[in-house]
Amino acid sequence: MMPEKNPKTYWKSLSQPCGAAPSPPVAGDEFPESHEPARQEVRRRDFLAAAGFALGGVALGGCRRTPVEKAIPYLVQPEAIVPGRAVHYASTCGACSAGCGLLVKNRDGRAIKLEGNDLHPVSRGGVCAVGQASILGLYDNRRLRHPLRGGEPATWDEVDADISPLLDAIRTGGGSVRFLSGPITSPTKRRVIQTFLGRFDDGKHVSYETLSTAAIHQAHERTHGRRALPRYLFEEADVIVGFDADFLGTWIAPVAFTAGWSDRRKVEQAADDFSYHAQFEGRVSVTGTKADRRIRIAPSELGAVVNHLASTLAARAGVSFDSGQQTPLPIDEHVLEEVSAHLWRSRGKSLVVCGSQDVDVQVLCNFINETLGNYGRTLDISQPAATGGDGDGAVQSLMQELASGRVDALFLDNFNPVYDLPNGAAFATAMGKVGLIVSFADRLTETSEQARYVCPDHHYLESWGDVSLGNAVVGFRQPVMRPLFDTRSCLESLTRWSGTTTTAQDLVRQTWGDRVSWDRAIHDGFASVSEEPARATTFRADAVSAVPTPDELSADAFALVLYPKVAMLDGRVASNPWLHEMPDPVTKVVWDNYASLSPAAAQRLGVTDGDLVSVRHSPEGGTATSIELPALVQPGQHDRVVAIALGYGHAQSARFADVGPEWLEKKPTLGPNGLVGMRAAGLLTYQKGTLQLSGASVTVSPTGGKHELASTQDYHNIEVPAALVIPGMDRRRPMIRETTLASYKRDGSLPVLGHGTHHEDLGDLWPDDHKYEGHHWGMVVDLAACTGCSACVVSCQIENNIPVVGRDEVRRKRIMHWLRVDRYYSETDGEVDISHQPVMCQHCDHAPCETVCPVLATVHGEEGLNQQAYNRCVGTRYCANNCPYKTRRFNWFEYAREDKLANMALNPDITVRTRGVMEKCSFCVQRIEEARIAAKRLGRPIADGDVRPACQQSCPAGAIVFGDMNDPKSAVSKLIRSGRHYRMLEETNVKPSVGYLGLVRNRKEDEDHQHHG
Amino acid sequence: MARNHTESRNNCRFLIAIFEREADILAATAEVRRRGQTIADVYTPYPVHGLDKAMDLRPSRLPWVCFALGLAGASFKVWFEFWTSAVDWPINVGGKPWNSLPAFVPVTFEVMVLFAALSTVAAFLFGRRLLPGKRARLASPRVTDNEFALVIEQKDASFSLGEVSAWLREMGASQIEERVEREAF
Amino acid sequence: MASAVAISEGPLILGNKTPGIVTTDICSSLERTPAPSWWIAIAFSGSMLLLGLVAVAYQIATGIGTWGLNNTVGWAFDITNFVFWVGIGHAGTLISAVLFLFRQKWRTSVNRAAEAMTIFAVICAGLFPLIHMGRPWLAHWMAPYPNTRGSLWINFRSPLVWDFFAISTYFTISFVFWYVGLIPDMATLRDRLKAGWRKRVAGFFSLGWNGSFRTWLHYETVYLLLAGLATPLVLSVHTIVSWDFATSVIPGWHTTILPPYFVAGAIFSGMSMVLSLMLIARKTMRLEDYITTRHVGAMCKILIATGGMVAIAYLTEFVTALYSNNQYEQFAFMNRAMGPLCWSYWIMVGCNVLSPQLLWFKAVRSNMAVVFVVTIFINIGMWFERFVIIVTSLHRDYLPSNWTGYAPTWIEIATLVGSFGLFLTLFLLFCRFVPVIAMAEVKGVLSHGKKPH
């Protein structure tokens, strides 16, 4: 796949030096706007606008003026590139440390879409929303375009000439050098840093992460003598018990975990093998929404519950366990008994995961897993991934060192401790004491603007790299395009300052040498490393002890839970508009964070959605911190918990002041602080040497202010308000149909609906006119597998050039996402069940939208697609009104923006829609057409699996299946024949082509929350 | 009209009697016909009920125009809708049949009404030579206000101006005038 | 209908008028310099119109997003105003055509103004489908004309296409009907006026009319035919407008009762608007002799009758929903009456069902001020009826996840005000430049100069 180095001949002087895909050879042009496809996007809009005046133009038809459009060819034709044809390069995602496999779609020298790598052993084809969106980081106009010296632009030579002597002086003077970074999963980078620091007498690498897993590392150090993060194999687990671990949303490697978890949640494949999943948590996480049993506990109760569980299991196993001074069990003991019984029954095939940062609790979880014999089966510590694990305290010691002025040089990786750290301001002050600060940040942040030298690193899509994935697997990263700016790999910078000039490519290659087949590794994006032996570990029972009982919360206090949102994580992506506009999977709120309170708590405080509350943390002996946030009522949350998302109030979000359309009644996207949301990092605490995201005792008090939250969903319940229902009639809407595993196994079908919504297929009135003899495209979405993670939403947005509209437009319910994930609560006896339902255009064969369009802008295709021709649309919105699913999206304003750099991420095959036209999901018809053209050339029909829409491609859970309904052997046809297949609103006889597989929860029948009508 | 047209080359003599009451003009008109004189026309400010009988005019044939063109319009439209939707470019719209005849009814009806009405009005205006900007030739300046004018054409030499004027006055004519014109009003 | 308004209450036109007096009465108001009240009125309506023009210009330049619509509620003020104005228009046609067919002579005093009102209302109505488009400059794509796209025709299955044909036909026919009725009066005006531009204009539009009875004979036939065509047309137009909703799949829209319901509502709202305007004109233009309590009384009775039909329609909808055993259908109506937008529903019921009940009393009917207030209430109520049908059905349809609210923006409110401005301005100009009462027709029903029956 990689073109070899071009032999240099006389006219090929512009070919790429390192074999990366060449960019168009427009010399000295940062934005190759003259490059044809990029410019097309701009012109497309102009044209549509101009077409508007066609009528007026008729009169002037005689005086014709042809717009001059230029076609600029390559000077030298690169071999791998055919203009207009996409090339895919395998790489590894760099958005977080999980290291998922990517296939980067590259068109005409620029990366335009990140797809999952199906062959990848860890992520198995999925990519999360954050990963998908990370492509925009490449085309971010806030990126530094050259190194900075003292805030002024400089050249690399100047910077090198400055830094090298300074470092020499420090080395000879025996000074101390510190390298501060996030967790480093790249063996090469670790090696290069070590080499670099090794040249100094006092060189030290400190790593740190807000979303810390330090407690797990430390617990394993205690129990297994190995400071490492185990590999979790959810696909092996019959029973999964999660304690505050959002492993389907944000915890460690959600894509891989979702893939593993969902393997065991597919009734069609594994009805007898369906896993049981219990989740103990205080807030409502994505993982919690998918649990078969979700138990609400406050963070302070976690220790007691784990203690009890450990002691019951120890008793069952006959292992001695000193449960210490038993605190009363804060939950129903039958529930604990049920969980414990499930675990015991599936010993060796169960998995207990815990997201707590309390090392004692983690140790107990290790004990439980060990007692159940899970080590080596569902979790593995013998071949862990190489991650950091310095512990959370290291950065605090570093800060003291900095403040004392003992550090001579500080190197900062591309991350932002001033924002991330709870005492970031103090860190910033401490940095002031350091003589030489070098930052590798790709932009100016609170941290990097303090650095004397900013040496911008490449975007990960422009770099060489590797990621240790555990189990002797390494992911590789290759540059998929020529660097856009005058940036340099951090690896090369460090090497150069160490006195050598090795390229990043060679550095990575040196790390692995003969242990991997290089060409194949680069081609695949990953490789198994030979000669990396597993290290056996033994469990040290003596390390286990009961968890000390935490202090009780005072009566009016709340337990604070700080959490990463699925889209925003710890704020590292705060400059990405796609992620800000991705509705939170649980709350459906965009462009904000908020203080989530349970309905009872909100009632007690007398607040409702959008009422500002002040959350105040006053540690004993410390200074009080408080932030003011809008409240959000979150059904299913623990009554003593207030949950706040991290990652907001980030200085990078100030740039969104002008997002969204400008008009008279526009309301700002930014909050009163000039940023998106409020920074909650100040509420983080340290306890027993680990960073605590949850558990701090805070007071919550209403301030009387108001801040309207922008949510994509106003009404959240699957049942309509009781007051609006004629007594005796069904309150529940049948959009979500669900069943329990037990009753599904017995009936093989979903519960029968109440009359009024029951559908009898009366056949077609005109069977002969539209037969769909070729392909008939259809889709099935498995609601049991769907976690609501919204990777599909962002994937669809990127693939289809869907604009970002800003907070105010979302508040006005004008979000443009073609694919949305509806989230419904259903409440039984105070317990809330949550279901997610991805809804896109249903491509009805009797589409109500088509009938009403006056100008034939939306009509039906020969293969069952509901087509929308934007250029024909006059914008009556009648189609959207008549769509029972409301999946159509109207361009209320000219949403497209003239950002030449960001627009390079646009898909050149897709029209950028102008103001006043309707748009909607097309089933990724561009992919169908591409597959058709490819199949035609090969002289064969389109095979099942040739076409995968963007949503299906990215889904980590494999919940979305697309294919030909006319082919009885296709995957989609097989699912349609499933007993839990249903179509939404089929009683209206619109004949949708999208079907759903009913939600299955692994419960006994008497627990069935489904209302039988 | 046709009759007047043949005589348009020659100058004709007209006797114009002005009445001020609807009842008088009705009576006078009937009397003129009874006496065998030729009524060129009667000019009234409003359609006087019964004057058509008094003048012995045939009912208008415009309803036939209305019917024929309405029917033509409807047939054209129903064919056009069928042809565009099912023949020229059949496009699958919401799974509806190519020939969605019931859906074609509303537009067909509207077009029928449009054709019928416009053609009737056009036929009327053309038939009565009512054209924008045309100068009106009035029997009396107040014939559009409150006067009724009875115009008698002097067809033959036996016409006695004095005699006719006399009995017209008797019938209530307030004013009598003789005018020579190239054609009728 | 005829029996409902049977006239046996004395002469139609008071004051023992002769045709000459009629001419003078009606034309003199056009010949005088306008009264200060007229100037005040036109300044007021003109500023409303200007406000509307600014709002529409802003909206077209910026986008439909300047309205309070959203992905769920795609229509609100725009189509509400459209249906409202179309409904207003229908009374004009009804008065001139249907009452003509029923030989209701009392119509002659009001038909001219009613027809003018129809035309102006249809202009206002036609504006909304145009400006509600995302790309109004492409409105010609609604018309089936041969083109270079293959030819790509239009979708004759779409109720919006039906609307396009219905509204354009309705406007054309109403205009022709009005103009044909105006020809003799234009001639009267021409012959009265002194030389000047107004005489020339009147002369141009009078088509050389000279009162020939031969022409009158054909004229009466044409008028009858037009009346005969306009009557089913008026029914078809509002039926088609109702099909915009009735053929959809949205609960609250998808119902077979809509066509008769809409037609009755249209007559109801139109009649009340005619009455409102006539009461104003009667007072301000001193036309008490022409628009008598008898006319007002007859129209009040029509209001009671059509108001009753509308009330029955409201009730029937509920019963149908209740009987349907369809949860969406039932919810749509429960939500209307008790959901978040229930205030609009109760305004509608209060204005349209309760307020006309006052008209049962003769004392009320003969008190012009009270009648005027009732007609205003009905106008408000009928606007809200369309709002209720459109918005409350859309904002909470099938999927609870899609449920939203709706609140108008100032742009929308200004556009509504502007449409009233346009309507009133046109009407005031009409009062100034066109005989507001069909003189030729009134002269025909005078008792003066006729043989006693």
Add this chain to the structure above:
Amino acid sequence: MLTRESRSQSVTIVLAIGAVFSLATLVARLGAFHLPGNHQGYAPEQPIAFSHRLHAGELLIDCLYCHHGAETSRHAGIPAGSICMNCHSIVTDTLGSVRAEDERAEEEQRKPRRMVSAELQKLYDALAVDEEMKPIPGRTPRSIEWIKVHNLPDFTFFSHAAHVPTGVACERCHGAVETMERVRQVEDLSMGWCVNCHRSVNRIGVGGRAVDASLDCAACHY
């Protein structure tokens, strides 16, 4: 003074003459009339006067030699300078002028000079190569900015790869390019033109082979 009748007659005559005149003008211009967006006949001057007649017509170079993307990509592609140089590193001028120079050189008994045509010199300038085809130090090659002749609206997706491998001949859409000195847009490239071809090939096939040319909107618009 004219009588009223004769005045109206003369007005009629004037109007009629006017109408006939304008109609005649209109009919005469009908051929030249184009709807906006229709650039049929567009033949812009190019930065280098490249002759398709010479290359495709006389020298019979296959279209796909230069426009090699046509089989596999949506764009047929404008050949890179490197492709020109496959021949033009050797061929630098017309055979005629090279022969003439040879003869002159023979006459003057000197080594023939290398002849470079003015148009090819533009190519060499763009690529920044000297007479020996070696890069000129210090000069950056520039791309040649050709003027696009066949422009489709941006809301229309057209793929050469969907047409060329099916056997649709290049001239079907581009006309007899091999006869054109300067490329001209022969067809109007309107939607109706596309659709009508799709309709007809569905009936008669392409080159005797049955094809399935879609008439779906989404075949081109998405």
